[in-house]
Amino acid sequence: MREYSGAALSSFIVGLSEHQAVVDKLVADSGVDRIDPEAWYDIEWAFDLFNKIEKKLGRAAVIKVGRSMTETAVYPPEVDSAEKILSGVGSWWALNARGPGIGTITCEWEDEHSAVIECTAYRNHCTLMTGILEGACMRYGITPLVEHGPGSCIQQETGDMCVYRVSW
Amino acid sequence: MSLFDASTRTELVSSVTQRLAKRRMSAFSVAGEEPCRVHVEAAVDALERDTEAGTAEAMRVVAVAFTNTFLAHGLGYSDLTFFTRLLRERARELAPAHQRAAIEQWCYDHLVVSTTHFMVQRDDALQREAAQRDIERFESQLAELRVALNEKTQLLELIREASTPIAPVVPGILVVPLVGTFDRFRAELLTERLLDAIGQSRARVTILDISGVPVFDTDAAQLVIRLARSVRLLGAKVILVGMSPDNARTIVELGVALDGMMTCRALQDGLRAALAIQRLKLVSTEF
Incomplete structure (x- = not known):
């Protein structure tokens, strides 16, 4: 069974504190009273919740949540730059999801200010992933340009991975 | 006198084209090598003509054509800057030293024009998307109003029938x-x-x-x-x-x-x- 961590889900929910009533209702409608940061949740259930929230609150709100997820996450002290956090975003995913076929996030640098991120995790959630990548850089005072590469997108069913180009 | 001799020109066009076409998940790799070659050749032609004439007229035409062509293949801003940076880098390497300043200025202008055109097109697309969302929202509201009107009409009909019993x-x-x-x-x-x-x-x-x-x-x-x-x-x-x-x-x-x-x-x-x-x-x- 594929699962998503309650801690990551909690930070997602905390990021939506401005819309607390709407989020509480959506979570309750999904059959859960409250998110337990110590628990693990069915990943399809979590992704379905992301979908509902995006549909209800719009793309901008989900990008903002993605940003806050990586801006506020706890990292080891050696992760002290945008470059290191982007390089380690795959490990961050591996800490927050478990089970067979959860997907991966890899980072490859084109130059010192441009990285290509290949993602098979967060399927159908390009908006959230864009926010996560923005947040990773903003944590270190960098406002990046995050572009979804053309030609392949899981959400649009034009490929089996999403590619993001992060540059600043 | 031309900026590049025939063999240097061929090398320039070929190397830039190949780098573009190999750029992963970019508008260039999506479009394929041939469109890349066409636009690189056009850009090098324009660079030579403008450098010789001391103008920027040819540059404007190729910058707009380049943006339009690759926007249809998902051109992003990083792709756009990649094209100009790559062309600048290779042209500076292969051109005579005294022409490097002119190449620098031409590439800068190319980046400015293509970026402006890119932003205009992007803004236009965003406005179209926003208008489409507005239309969808209005259609959804209209559908809700129609349902409410139907319910109200049925209710009124029920009241009328109930108010005239025989x-x-x-x-x-x-x-x-x-x-x-x-x-x-x-x-x-x-x-x-x-x-x-x-x-x-x-x-x-x-x-x-x-x-x-x-x-x-x-x-x-x-x-x-x-x-x-x-x-x-x-x-x-x-x-x-x-x-x-x-x-x-x-x-x-x-x-x-x-x-x-x-x-x-x-x-x-x-x-x-x-x-x-x-x-x-x-x-x-x-x-």
Whole structure:
């Protein structure tokens, strides 16, 4: 069974504190009273919740949540730059999801200010992933340009991975 | 004199084209090598012409054409800067040293023009998306309003039907209690339903009880008279009951003639009169 961590889900929910009533209702409608940061949740259930929230609150709100997820996450002290956090975003995913076929996030640098991120995790959630990548850089005072590469997108069913180009 | 000799030019076009086409998940790799080659050749031509003429006219044309072509393949801003940076880097390497400043300026201008055009096109696309979302929102609101209107119309229809009941109390006798304002719409509805009911039940007497009509004015009286005429054409009689003293006074003051219409004070009186017309009477029986 594929699962998503309650801690990551909690930070997602905390990021939506401005819309607390709407989020509480959506979570309750999904059959859960409250998110337990110590628990693990069915990943399809979590992704379905992301979908509902995006549909209800719009793309901008989900990008903002993605940003806050990586801006506020706890990292080891050696992760002290945008470059290191982007390089380690795959490990961050591996800490927050478990089970067979959860997907991966890899980072490859084109130059010192441009990285290509290949993602098979967060399927159908390009908006959230864009926010996560923005947040990773903003944590270190960098406002990046995050572009979804053309030609392949899981959400649009034009490929089996999403590619993001992060540059600043 | 040309900026590049033939072999240098070929090398420049070839190396830039290959790097573009190999750029992963970019508008260039999506479009394929041939469009990349066409635009690199056009850019190098323009660079040579502009450098020779000391203008930037050819650059503007190729920058706009480049942006338009690759936007259709998902051009992003990082792709756009990659193209100009790559061209600048390779052209500077291969051109004579004294031309490097001119190449630098040309590439800078190319980046400015293509970025401006890119932003204009992106802004246009965003506006179209926003307009489309507005249309979808308005259509959704319109659909909701239509559903609400249908529900309201059905409810009103239900209320109208409930407000003009026709009760066949005794064979041949119909009782129609009118409750609420008796306006033209209700009169038309009642006429239609009553004539149908008379035809189906072969009723000979219809008792119109107006005790529930708050104001029985000229208009209401005229409507009742017209209704009675229609009923009489089917061979049935109309008995008007439930006339209040106030309504009776009003009708006299207004000079409305209720000729040819039997009036009774209460429903019981009207029913007794109707039974008499039918040559029937109520008798009590013991079981």
